[in-house]
Amino acid sequence: MIHHQLGRKAGLVAAQARDTSRRVASLSDTLSVLSPSALTAHRTFASKPPTPSTSTTSASTSPPPRRPVAGTSGANADGRSFRGQMLESISSRMAREQAERQRIASERQNSASTRNAATTFMLFCVGVACYYLGTKMPQDPSPDSTLPLGATRPPRHRTNAAELEAAWADFVAIVGATNVSTAPTDIASHVSSDWSSHKTTDEKAAQPFCVVYPSSTDEVSRILKICHTRRIPVIGFSGGTSLEGNFAPTRGGIVIDFARHMDRLLTLHKDDLDAVVQPGLGWETLNELLQEQGLFFPPDPGPGAQIGGMIGTGCSGTNAYRYGTMRDWVLSLTVVLADGTVVKTRQRPRKSSAGYDLTRLIIGSEGTLGLVTEATLKLAVRPTETSVAVAAFPDIRAAASCAARVVGEGIPVAAIEVLDDAQMACINAAGSTTRRWAEAPTLMFKFAGSSARAVREQIDAVQAAAKAARSVSFDFANSPEEQAELWSARKEALWSAIATKQPGERVWTGDVAVPISRLPDAIEEVQADLRRVGLRGTIVGHVGDGNFHAILVYAPEQRPAAEEFVHRMVKRAVELEGTVTGEHGVGLVKRDYLPHELSEETVAMMRKIKAALDPLCLLNCDKVVRMQKPKAGEIGEW
């Protein structure tokens, strides 16, 4: 009986043990889905001693189950309790799940940043592609007829060493290494001269990298194509005699010199009275070549000037009164534009009304619109009879009045030149002429005609006009030798003024022109101003055209006084309805006077033309018109 009762008890215990085992499995499953906070709560609960409870339905409130192992009180073989093992299992499972959740979160985050980067890159590529396509699309043209200074953008050139060195190799491939020079002496002789009035302010930054000597239009075109692609500034150079800083570099780059290889008379059309020449041919050499043909080319600027530069400045000289200026003696031009395009402005007829006058647009543009590589020039028949006369006057007003009288009476003289008393004294001091001159205001006349009688009539008419203007002497030449001697004073004018320079002194030749009737006032005022400020200077000029020059010799510390003097002279000429330059061109400084002579709108129209033909401002940038707003205080008061 007892045995039977024990057997029933043992069966009951075994059944309870199986039931407990099922509950633990169920509890373990339940805990596996608990949140970490619930688990923590559970762990807290589990570590506390069990508290009595009346409820048997909640696993969390039940006493911890024990593994029913015979002979032990809930501990397994390695000494850990069942509850301990269960918690360890739960926490390791929770740790695995947490690690898994972290992995998924981090993967999600990584893939989000990758997505962001990809989107940004894609948008960037689309932007670049749109920009590129935009540059290929035709732009809406500016609706404005002019380009005011305020609407300009600063030119962007590439003059870093790497770009210039790469360009150097390109130039060598075109013209050969001997025709690309970086020698400091070559550079120095292409940036300024003793007679140029203006130097670049920042000479170091503006130094050109090299001088290139081309031989043909095609070579010039290829050189300009390289400069255009590489954004390198270019300055054309012929005789280097210009006076207004016309070829002074302002932005580095290169100089193209036409004198070495492009100096030939290509074709003479004697019957048509024209000649095709290269830009490096000097006007004096041309006249020597034409002499035996009985022809001559009238424009006569400084000794050493060449056709390219004469076209650049729109020069004239002593013959302009009778024959006109360079603008009247060029029929056609071959021009290489800023991007290397070659154009010919017209053919050879003496006249044409076909389209815009591009020939005259280029003349006087100082190499800012294109480089001249060939010119067809008109020629004149050399007069058979010539003579020269010299008249001295008591004062400069009397001399100027005589010039105005000769012009007003229509006496067909070839030239009328004025030299003031200071200039005559310079010529005597220099001793470069065979004769000693009266140191008084002097007029020099050239006569030309088809017969000795015609010339003699001109001389008589001029002598009468001189007498009426109170001349104190009147001499004329009876032979070619006497002519040369009398005219030599005029030829030596600038050189004799330069000869008076002390070491360190500089020369400034200021040039203006006024209507002929205003000439006596203009010259007299300038001379009085010169004496008032105490500068050393002389006055010479082509007074038949109302054009005269003040040649100043000044020490460096007198530069501000010289600048103010020239400024007043220019301003006065404009007030007298004259021009800021009669023949030397605008160059570096007179560009700021142009709006006062012509108006802002006229200059803005010139700027528009420049921007149309040379949008990158590669050709002699900063000359004639400004293409970039000046810095504060850069332009003085008018």
Ligand SMILES: Cc1cc2nc3c(=O)[nH]c(=O)nc-3n(C[C@H](O)[C@H](O)[C@H](O)COP(=O)(O)OP(=O)(O)OC[C@H]3O[C@@H](n4cnc5c(N)ncnc54)[C@H](O)[C@@H]3O)c2cc1C
């Ligand atoms: C003693 C003396 C007397 C002078 N007397 C006079 C005078 O009576 N009348 C007068 O008008 N001038 C006179 N001048 C100034 C000078 O002689 C002229 O300005 C002349 O026209 C300059 O010619 P150039 O060959 O020396 O030109 P450069 O000085 O070489 O260049 C002049 C300008 O033309 C540009 N240029 C050069 N070659 C080309 C080209 N192939 N294509 C396009 N642009 C080019 C240059 O970049 C520069 O802007 C005198 C100068 C001196 C020193």
